[in-house]
Amino acid sequence: MTTSNKKGLFITFEGGEGAGKSEQITRFAEYLKTSGHEVVTTREPGGTETGKEIRRLLVEGDKDKFDEITEILLFYADRRIDLTKVIRPAMEEGKIVLSDRFNDSTIAYQYYGSNKFADRKIMDNLYQIVAGDFKPNITFLLDINVKVGLERSFKKAQTMINKELRFENVDIAFHERLRQGYLELAKQEPERFIVIDASGSIDEVTEKIIEAYNHRINK
Numbered sequence: 001m002t003t004s005n006k007k008g009l010f011i012t013f014e015g016g017e018g019a020g021k022s023e024q025i026t027r028f029a030e031y032l033k034t035s036g037h038e039v040v041t042t043r044e045p046g047g048t049e050t051g052k053e054i055r056r057l058l059v060e061g062d063k064d065k066f067d068e069i070t071e072i073l074l075f076y077a078d079r080r081i082d083l084t085k086v087i088r089p090a091m092e093e094g095k096i097v098l099s100d101r102f103n104d105s106t107i108a109y110q111y112y113g114s115n116k117f118a119d120r121k122i123m124d125n126l127y128q129i130v131a132g133d134f135k136p137n138i139t140f141l142l143d144i145n146v147k148v149g150l151e152r153s154f155k156k157a158q159t160m161i162n163k164e165l166r167f168e169n170v171d172i173a174f175h176e177r178l179r180q181g182y183l184e185l186a187k188q189e190p191e192r193f194i195v196i197d198a199s200g201s202i203d204e205v206t207e208k209i210i211e212a213y214n215h216r217i218n219k
């Protein structure tokens with residue numbers, strides 16, 4: 001599976017807690033639609049009905065309820081369902097697929113963030129099994145100061161019925177490692193990543209995303 005024989009585009013949004021990905025995806029999808037594109041949005045974990053069940057297992061409850069391998073396998077199972085049921089079919093129809101998180105989340109959270117689990121090879125091998133050489137065309141990394149992001153995230157969770165705080169409920173050092181890990185990934189693949197400063201107002205961030213997108217696709 002390669003990106004080159006696909007007609008559509010696959011664009012992922014990444015970032016730590018409270019970076020504002022979901023609101024920005026909604027706005028960016030609107031922008032693309034008004035520019036004449038067909039757009040499909042998905043999220044990981046939980047982009048499909050089955051994926052939602054996996055998501056519930058992953059994001060609710062005690063942070064130590066799974067060991068690292070079990071947790072990673074669940075993320076990749078969800079990713080496989082998302083790829084085969086949502087992402088690839090939509091791309092084959094020439095649509096632009098926007099995903100709230102994708103594989104970089106696993107590398108950032110389960111590899112860089114978690115310092116218990118040092119073997120990156122396992123994730124790379126699982127990715128190969130799940131997706132082959134398929135990669136997002138563009139990845140927006142919404143970068144934000146850790147404390148500011150966590151404050152935003154806790155505020156949002158207070159309004160939710162099922163508080164999805166399993167990943168927020170870890171120490172601040174985790175979130176710092178996560179942020180640096182993401183920036184490291186962006187540095188390794190500058191042709192895929194676009195780093196966006198997500199500390200401004202919602203409108204400012206949307207503008208930056210649209211501008212960077214147009215710049216990148218017209219290159």
Ligand code: TYD
Nearest residue numbers: 016017018044045075101102105106109167
């Ligand atoms: P998300 O719905 O994006 O939550 P938020 O809006 O809080 O950013 O993602 C749910 C959680 O799952 C989030 O804390 C990040 C985590 N996650 C991983 O740890 N690894 C992964 O591979 C993915 C896709 C998500």
